[in-house]
Amino acid sequence: xxxxxxxxxxxxxxxxxxxxxxxxxxxxxxxxxxxxxxxxxxxxxxxxxxxxxxxxxxxxxxxxxxxxxxxxxxxxxxxxxxxxxxxxxxxxxxxxxxxxxxxxxxxxxxxxxxxxxxxxxxxxxxxxxxxxxxxxxxxxxxxxxxxxxxxxxxxxxxxxxxxxxxxx
Amino acid sequence: xxxxxxxxxxxxxxxxxxxxxxxxxxxxxxxxxxxxxxxxxxxxxxxxxxxxxxxxxxxxxxxxxxxxxxxxxxxxxxxxxxxxxxxxxxxxxxxxxxxxxxxxxxxxxxxxxxxxxxxxxxxxxxxxxxxxxxxxxxxxxxxxxxxxxxxxxxxxxxxxxxxxxxxxxxxxxxxxxxxxxxxxxxxxxxxxxxxxxxxxxxxxxxxxxxxxxxxxxxxxxxxxxxxxxxxxxxxxxxxxxxxxxxxxxxxxxxxxxxxxxxxxxxxxxxxxxxxxxxxxxxxxxxxxxxxxxxxxxxxxxxxxxxxxxxxxxxxxxxxxxxxxxxxxxxxxxxxxxxxxxxxxxxxxxxxxxxxxxxxxxxxxxxxxxxxxxxxxxxxxxxxxxxxxxxxxxxxxxxxxxxxxxxxxxxxxxxxxxxxxxxxxxxxxxxxxxxxxxxxxxxxxxxxxxxxxxxxxxxxxxxxxxxxxxxxxxxxxxxxxxxxxxxxxxxxxxxxxxxxxxxxxxxxxxxxxxxxxxxxxxxxxxxxxxxxxxxxxxxxxxxxxxxxxxxxxxxxxxxxxxxxxxxxxxxxxxxxxxxxxxxxxxxxxxxxxxxxxxxxxxxxxxxxxxxxxxxxxxxxxxxxxxxxxxxxxxxxxxxxxxxxxxxxxxxxxxxxxxxxxxxxxxxxxxxxxxxxxxxxxxxxxxxxxxxx
Numbered sequence: 042x043x044x045x046x047x048x049x050x051x052x053x054x055x056x057x058x059x060x061x062x063x064x065x066x067x068x069x070x071x072x073x074x075x076x077x078x079x080x081x082x083x084x085x086x087x088x089x090x091x092x093x094x095x096x097x098x099x100x101x102x103x104x105x106x107x108x109x110x111x112x113x114x115x116x117x118x119x120x121x122x123x124x125x126x127x128x129x130x131x132x133x134x135x136x137x138x139x140x141x142x143x144x145x146x147x148x149x150x151x152x153x154x155x156x157x158x159x160x161x162x163x164x165x166x167x168x169x170x171x172x173x174x175x176x177x178x179x180x181x182x183x184x185x186x187x188x189x190x191x192x193x194x195x196x197x198x199x200x201x202x203x204x205x206x207x208x209x
Numbered sequence: 210x211x212x213x214x215x216x217x218x219x220x221x222x223x224x225x226x227x228x229x230x231x232x233x234x235x236x237x238x239x240x241x242x243x244x245x246x247x248x249x250x251x252x253x254x255x256x257x258x259x260x261x262x263x264x265x266x267x268x269x270x271x272x273x274x275x276x277x278x279x280x281x282x283x284x285x286x287x288x289x290x291x292x293x294x295x296x297x298x299x300x301x302x303x304x305x306x307x308x309x310x311x312x313x314x315x316x317x318x319x320x321x322x323x324x325x326x327x328x329x330x331x332x333x334x335x336x337x338x339x340x341x342x343x344x345x346x347x348x349x350x351x352x353x354x355x356x357x358x359x360x361x362x363x364x365x366x367x368x369x370x371x372x373x374x375x376x377x378x379x380x381x382x383x384x385x386x387x388x389x390x391x392x393x394x395x396x397x398x399x400x401x402x403x404x405x406x407x408x409x410x411x412x413x414x415x416x417x418x419x420x421x422x423x424x425x426x427x428x429x430x431x432x433x434x435x436x437x438x439x440x441x442x443x444x445x446x447x448x449x450x451x452x453x454x455x456x457x458x459x460x461x462x463x464x465x466x467x468x469x470x471x472x473x474x475x476x477x478x479x480x481x482x483x484x485x486x487x488x489x490x491x492x493x494x495x496x497x498x499x500x501x502x503x504x505x506x507x508x509x510x511x512x513x514x515x516x517x518x519x520x521x522x523x524x525x526x527x528x529x530x531x532x533x534x535x536x537x538x539x540x541x542x543x544x545x546x547x548x549x550x551x552x553x554x555x556x557x558x559x560x561x562x563x564x565x566x567x568x569x570x571x572x573x574x575x576x577x578x579x580x581x582x583x584x585x586x587x588x589x590x591x592x593x594x595x596x597x598x599x600x601x602x603x604x605x606x607x608x609x610x611x612x613x614x615x616x617x618x619x620x621x622x623x624x625x626x627x628x629x630x631x632x633x634x635x636x637x638x639x640x641x642x643x644x645x646x647x648x649x650x651x652x653x654x655x656x657x658x659x660x661x662x663x664x665x666x667x668x669x670x671x672x673x674x675x676x677x678x679x680x681x682x683x684x685x686x687x688x689x690x691x692x693x694x695x696x697x698x699x700x701x702x703x704x705x706x707x708x709x710x711x712x713x714x715x716x717x718x719x720x721x722x723x724x725x726x727x728x729x730x731x732x733x734x735x736x737x738x739x740x741x742x743x744x745x746x747x748x749x750x751x752x753x754x755x756x757x758x759x760x761x762x763x764x765x766x767x768x769x770x771x772x773x774x775x776x777x778x779x780x781x782x783x784x785x786x787x788x789x790x791x792x793x794x795x796x797x798x799x800x801x802x803x804x805x806x807x808x809x810x811x812x813x814x815x816x817x818x819x820x821x822x823x824x825x826x827x828x829x830x831x832x833x834x835x836x837x838x839x840x841x842x843x844x845x846x847x848x849x850x851x852x853x854x855x856x857x858x859x860x861x862x863x864x865x866x867x868x869x870x871x872x873x874x875x876x877x878x879x880x881x882x883x884x885x886x887x888x889x890x891x892x893x894x895x896x897x898x899x900x
Contacts, residue, residue: 054247056260062247063255070252102245140414159387160414172388174854174899175259175283200252 057099059177060170064100064131064155067168068108070194071186073128074151084114088127090143092117096133121146134158140166144185151190162205167191171202178202259283267707271674274622274664276302276703276716276755278361282389285356287767287798288807289847289862291396291404291893292425293356294349297379298843299794301757301771302363304813306787307887308876309430309458309487310500311344313787314376316363318751318775319720320787322375322697323684324348325366329384329468331477331508334528334554335373337685339599339634340585341550343530347481347504350462352423354394354406354897357385364699364718365682367660368624371576371606375684375697384468386419387412394897402427402893416471421464429458429485432886434492437872439882449542450492454886457497460485475510488879493538501533518564526556537589546589555579568614572624576606594642600635604628610662618668628658628683658683658694676703686726691745697722711760720751720777730822730831741822749785751777765800786819786834787874798847805849814840818874818884835875835882842869855899863892 064087078085085108089097097117106113108128116127124130124147134140134156143154144165155168162169162180167189169180184206186193198204247255266279278300290296294312298305304315314324326333326348336343359381366374389408396404403426410419433453435443451457466479482503489498505528512522531551537544558576565571581601587593610624630653638647662680669675678701683694703716725747733740753775760768773792779785791814798807818834845864852858865871865888872884879885 054258054261058245058247059255059258059260061245062250063252065248066252066255099245102248105244106248158414159412159417164414172260174389175281176256176854177258177260178256197252200256 055095055099056172056177057093057096060096060131060157061099061102063170063177063179064129065103065106065113067153067155067197068113068129070197071153072192072194074190077128077151078111081110083111085109085111085129086127087113087115087129087131088124089115089117090119090121090124090130090132092131092133096131100131124152125150127152129153129155131155132157134161140164149188153186153189153191162203173202180205182206183208267712270712270714271668271672271705271707272620272666273362274620274662274666274676274678275366276363276701276714276718278302278363278757280356280359280361282357284767285353285359286851286860287800287805287847287849288796288809289849289860289893289895290353291398291402291862291864291891292349293351293353295864296353296356296359297349297361299796299809299811300361301794302755302773302792303361304789304792305349306876307873307885308879309485309885310489310876310878312346312349314345314349315787315789316376317718317720317753317755317773318777318788318790319376319697319722319749321725322682322695322722323373324376325370325374325378326351327370327378327380328466328479328506329382329477330380330510331479331506331526332370332373332556333479333506334504334530335685336530337373337375338552338580338583338687339685340583340597340636340687341552342687343550344483344500344502344532346462346483346485347502347530350425350464350481350483351381352404352406352421352425352464354392354404355383355408355421355423355464355466356381357389358382364678364701365660365662365680365697367682368608368610368626368662368680369572369574371578371608371626371628372604372684372694375682375695383421383466384410384417384419386410386417391900392897393900394895396893396895398427398893399891400428400431400888402891404893404895406897416469418467418469420467423464424462426461427459428456429454429460430886430888431455434881437881437883437886442882446492447494447542449494451494451497452492454488456486457488457493458486473511473513475508475512477506477508477510479506480504488881488885489537489539490878490880491539494542495538496536498534498538499536501535502530503533504528504530520560520562522558522560522562524556524558524560526558527553528556529553540592544589544591546587546592548585548587548589550585552583553581555581570612572608572610574606574608576608578604578606580604590642595638595640598637598639600637602631602634604630620666620668622662622664622666624662626660628660630656630658632656654693660696672707674705676701676705678703686724686745688726688743688745691724691726691743693724693745695722695724695726695745710762711758714755714757716755718751718753718755718775720749720753722749722751723747725749728822746780748780749777751775751788763799767796767798769796770794783820784817786817789814789816789840791840803850803852805847805851807847807849809845811843811845812840813843816874819876821880833875834877834880835884838872838874838884839870841871842867843871844869858897858899860895861892862895863890864888865890 100115103113103115140161154166156166157170162182165185167186180203181201182205302317306313313320361379363377366378391409394406406423408421462483464481469476484501486497508526510524514520534548537546556578561573563571583599585597606628608626612622614620633650633652636649660681664678667675681698683696698721701718706713724745726745727747728743730739731742755773757771771794777788793812795810815837817837820831821834822831844866847862849860868890871887874884
């Protein structure tokens with residue numbers, strides 16, 4: 042049974058659960074290049090890099106979902122060598138792998154890079170997740186997303202806390 | 210942006226959890242888990258939800274080797290505490306004693322021990338100094354609106370924090386500017402109370418800065434002196450003395466703190482000033498006694514990860530506290546004079562944090578402290594006109610703490626601190642009334658002061674842990690002629706159980722406090738008569754138990770309770786003063802859409818006052834300074850309105866809703882026999898804006 046918003050109203054959720062829900066919604070509001078999927082059965086791959094076990098557990102729930110009929114598959118990767126296969130890359134950025142290094146390696150690839158490190162969006166990540174007044178928000182880097190050949194829905198731009206760059 | 214060492218304690222706990230869970234080999238698909246209801250919601254709906262801190266907090270409650278209370282900004286906002294003093298009074302195990310001249314934080318039945326306050330990890334000025342009686346009001350005047358998070362550890366923590374962490378540590382974080390941004394607020398209440406607060410700052414990828422500025426004022430208490438005095442005290446009042454406290458105890462305070470970080474460097478600056486009125490031995494004749502207390506702190510820190518498992522840290526801290534009693538108004542209408550006291554401290558500390566193995570964490574530290582300009586200058590020409598000084602002196606501290614996890618379920622923590630005290634304290638007195646000068650050198654019997662801490666944490670399962678803790682602490686007393694510090698040893702057994710919707714913490718504790726300064730009758734060998742003497746042979750023994758529970762029966766409803774029972778006796782099996790046998794704290798809050806309804810109740814048991822030697826008709830006689838004060842309940846409510854995370858917010862806070870009479874037991878300078886009558890019902894309305 043689906044819970045309605047009134048049922049859930051005034052609840053507080055673990056940050057990891059909210060992050061997972063935000064990642065799922067980001068995917069629904071962004072379009073990848075047509076050549077990303079060669080067949081309808083191809084998975085939509087979300088990769089987790091240096092992510093806490095708490096966040097891993099929450100994002101595992103996305104495995105049951107789909108992106109435009111493509112089954113979502115969540116994978117933990119230990120380094121950037123396999124990151125080029127991902128459509129979405131999420132990192133907590135907790136253990137020293139800098140945003141700059143990730144961006145250098147994945148420059149130009151159609152990958153949505155979501156990073157919870159402070160200043161990640163300014164540094165070139167697609168989306169930076171931030172906590173504001175006890176709620177989860179994000180900063181959208183339009184330039185970075187468009188450089189990655191991705192298209193962003195206007196709706197996502199409107200509800201972002203801050204937007205870097207302009208829609209082309 | 211945290212207290213580095215406290216954060217490390219929490220980090221050790223998190224790493225332990227990672228170890229116990231095991232990182233998966235990668236790349237690997239995660240096992241599909243039960244679906245989340247959040248995944249069916251749109252962004253418009255998701256944006257409404259708050260992030261719960263419950264899971265993180267319960268993890269810390271289980272894994273920190275101490276009794277700890279953690280409050281987030283959200284919880285503080287739900288209850289709308291007006292002052293930091295009010296917030297602390299509602300923390301499990303703590304009570305506040307107000308003597309107008311001072312506010313003392315009591316913990317688990319013990320008053321008179323220092324609680325070390327840290328602001329963003331910076332230790333605030335040590336109030337335990339030779340020859341100085343420092344007010345702790347600067348500690349409790351920190352603006353509540355600046356607090357992003359507060360961690361309160363009960364129990365001796367001298368191993369890590371040195372002198373002043375006698376009863377515990379209070380770490381206040383005010384610089385999480387990226388999570389809690391700029392805001393303004395204004396408050397108004399009865400007794401001409403008011404608050405103004407402003408916060409500014411920004412986070413960057415390489416650093417941040419956060420500025421908090423707050424001011425508070427109130428006209429203080431308004432009881433009649435006759436209602437607080439014995440018949441003999443009333444009869445002794447002179448005709449010109451004021452009959453009511455109203456107007457005698459105003460309080461004005463100002464707090465400014467700036468915290469900034471860039472790369473490996475952090476800078477913290479803090480300035481406080483409090484101006485307030487107080488009672489001193491007799492009612493005043495004119496406008497009352499007034500004092501101005503100012504403190505400043507400047508800290509520069511550097512920290513760098515040399516390797517993945519080795520960090521180095523260095524901190525330089527300068528601080529000062531200065532008290533200016535610029536108006537004396539007691540004993541006689543003709544009395545005029547003032548008094549100033551203060552000192553300056555410089556600290557240099559180096560830390561090495563090393564994790565040689567995943568199960569082993571080591572902290573080593575060295576601190577050099579220099580105390581200078583220690584001066585107490587009294588100029589009341591008809592009474593006292595003298596200057597006391599203590600020559601500058603240095604102390605050196607070497608400390609270390611090891612955390613080891615020999616088994617998955619067992620963590621052992623051990624720490625030791627060696628403080629090298631000065632070989633002597635050089636004291637001088639210049640008495641301008643008697644035209645005498647005194648220079649005295651008091652040697653330190655034992656220069657090597659050792660404090661320690663040992664804890665074992667046994668995880669019964671993921672939600673239950675048993676902690677066995679022993680710790681000791683030391684603090685200086687104001688008496689220069691007793692260089693041996695006062696000491697406390699605490700043994701504690703704690704059981705913590707955390708479940709998704711509720712948690713429980715139960716503890717048994719025993720404190721042994723030694724080297725307490727005490728006055729006594731002694732026979733003068735020259736005259737054979739009794740005279741007042743002083744030594745540091747006082748000892749207290751405390752046994753107690755504490756139970757704390759939190760329950761969230763509905764997503765928007767939070768309930769909590771705590772009860773602390775204790776019994777303290779001195780070496781003559783008598784109860785010392787200011788040691789309430791029972792404390793109870795209850796809280797409940799419910800949030801519906803933009804409104805939060807909160808209520809709290811605080812019970813403080815009856816309290817005795819301290820002992821006093823009386824002019825003997827029977828030599829050796831002593832009695833209490835005053836009558837015991839009755840137990841009381843302080844009930845309060847807070848109604849909060851917050852339609853969105855940015856923009857307008859409002860709250861109405863009422864404390865002592867039932868206007869109960871709250872009395873504070875007599876102290877040396879405020880020996881009102883029936884006790885000081887505290888605040889009645891107080892209301893405060895706050896309007897604010899979050900940018």
